[in-house]
Amino acid sequence: MTLQLLLRIFRARWLMMSLIFGGCLAAGLALYWIHPKEYTASVALVITSYPQSSLTSQRDVGNPAEGPGANSYMLTQKDILTSRPVASKAISRLKGGATRKDAGKKPIPVYPSEISALQEHLDVEFSGGGQGGSVIRVSYTARKPQRAAAVANAIASAYLQTKLQLETQPILSSLPWYATQVGDFSQRLKKAQTALARYKTGHKIVGGNINEGGLPTQRLATLSQELALAEIKAQQAKEQADEIRRLWQQGRNSSSIPGIMDSGLVQQLRVQLLITQSQLQSMGAQLGENNPRYREAAERVAQLKARYRAAIVSVIRSKRNIAQAAAATAASLQKRLDQQQREVLQTQGGQVTLPILIGRVQAAQQAYDGMLRLYNQQLLRSQMQSTNVSILNSAEPPLSPSAPKLKIYAAAAFIIGLLAAIGVALLVELINPKIRSRDDAERGLGLKLLGDLRSE
Numbered sequence: 001m002t003l004q005l006l007l008r009i010f011r012a013r014w015l016m017m018s019l020i021f022g023g024c025l026a027a028g029l030a031l032y033w034i035h036p037k038e039y040t041a042s043v044a045l046v047i048t049s050y051p052q053s054s055l056t057s058q059r060d061v062g063n064p065a066e067g068p069g070a071n072s073y074m075l076t077q078k079d080i081l082t083s084r085p086v087a088s089k090a091i092s093r094l095k096g097g098a099t100r101k102d103a104g105k106k107p108i109p110v111y112p113s114e115i116s117a118l119q120e121h122l123d124v125e126f127s128g129g130g131q132g133g134s135v136i137r138v139s140y141t142a143r144k145p146q147r148a149a150a151v152a153n154a155i156a157s158a159y160l161q162t163k164l165q166l167e168t169q170p171i172l173s174s175l176p177w178y179a180t181q182v183g184d185f186s187q188r189l190k191k192a193q194t195a196l197a198r199y200k201t202g203h204k205i206v207g208g209n210i211n212e213g214g215l216p217t218q219r220l221a222t223l224s225q226e227l228a229l230a231e232i233k234a235q236q237a238k239e240q241a242d243e244i245r246r247l248w249q250q251g252r253n254s255s256s257i258p259g260i261m262d263s264g265l266v267q268q269l270r271v272q273l274l275i276t277q278s279q280l281q282s283m284g285a286q287l288g289e290n291n292p293r294y295r296e297a298a299e300r301v302a303q304l305k306a307r308y309r310a311a312i313v314s315v316i317r318s319k320r321n322i323a324q325a326a327a328a329t330a331a332s333l334q335k336r337l338d339q340q341q342r343e344v345l346q347t348q349g350g351q352v353t354l355p356i357l358i359g360r361v362q363a364a365q366q367a368y369d370g371m372l373r374l375y376n377q378q379l380l381r382s383q384m385q386s387t388n389v390s391i392l393n394s395a396e397p398p399l400s401p402s403a404p405k406l407k408i409y410a411a412a413a414f415i416i417g418l419l420a421a422i423g424v425a426l427l428v429e430l431i432n433p434k435i436r437s438r439d440d441a442e443r444g445l446g447l448k449l450l451g452d453l454r455s456e
Contacts, residue, residue: 163389
């Protein structure tokens with residue numbers, strides 16, 4: 001079939017083709033107007049500063065919006081934003097749970113179906129520096145513009161509340177331990193002060209200076225101060241190692257455990273795992289789970305999970321080793337202190353002298369002051385009401401729908417209408433052919449055409 005013949009067919013059946021083409025266009029426009037309108041509202045969150053624990057190199061510190069540490073931190077924030085606790089808080093806030101006076105006594109029920117529906121229409125993107133950008137854009141799609149804006153703002157507020165809880169919860173859980181340590185160091189100080197007071201009273205001494213014993217007692221005082229600092233560090237390291245191990249055994253998400261994400265290897269593996277899991281999910285939707293490429297990607301995900309878990313276990317072991325090393329340092333200083341005390345006692349004829357008692361008081365006082373300072377720092381951190389993330393732009397009700405797109409519907413209707421018109425014209429021509437030229441007559445009759453008569 002030549003191009004000239006096609007043009008003749010189209011010219012002969014132009015009315016039918018026009019009707020089909022116009023009908024497809026009308027159907028496409030009708031579908032556009034019938035399809036429910038969807039509106040997307042977005043709220044922008046800005047990262048005002050990055051935690052130092054999330055920056056693993058000097059390059060990260062100089063460029064906080066780049067590097068594996070920042071990428072891992074941003075992916076962690078995305079996990080928090082799309083988590084069920086954030087969705088539950090947002091739904092409760094939308095139902096009035098944030099403003100009701102009896103909300104604490106009668107919590108508003110939130111059903112799993114509501115959480116799933118909210119998460120289905122939620123989208124989180126990064127901007128301002130690529131995947132590790134410093135701006136998080138939270139978008140929500142709904143049938144009504146006011147609903148879309150309200151849900152987006154509720155999710156942002158719930159995220160900030162959840163993030164604050166995640167940051168303060170470990171601190172709050174450690175406060176009882178710090179309070180106990182402050183009490184223990186206070187008892188040590190009182191015991192040392194009581195022993196010094198009794199010695200002064202018994203020997204009728206007023207005042208007293210640790211330098212009276214000379215160089216041995218000065219060394220004793222130095223060792224006492226070093227021991228006090230070493231004991232504090234050992235206690236902190238042990239508490240951190242125990243807390244990390246306890247949260248890990250409870251099945252807590254590794255990204256929310258303080259100390260785990262300090263490792264550059266863990267951050268790098270986490271980024272690779274999240275990217276590979278996303279690719280696996282897309283591959284499963286396109287190729288199916290029985291496809292060999294999908295199975296290979298699933299094996300890579302399993303291997304990354306194993307490496308990620310092994311890296312976390314290695315971090316937990318290193319924290320425990322650090323605690324053991326700190327405890328060994330404190331024990332070594334204690335032995336040196338005991339040896340120095342014996343030397344001082346030998347120089348003083350085996351009698352406990354005033355410089356020794358003063359040194360013990362000074363060491364106990366320094367240890368108590370250091371632990372009290374740490375306790376006050378933790379107490380202030382537990383009372384903070386802000387995080388390193390703030391709302392840059394609140395969501396406003398959108399003026400135009402985000403879906404359906406008129407251009408997409410019109411383009412699809414145009415292409416479908418054009419193809420349908422051409423296809424129907426050719427099909428009708430195939431079923432009921434017409435003679436429109438000499439070639440058609442010769443082909444249809446199987447005879448040689450001798451001539452033709454043209455009407456004037």
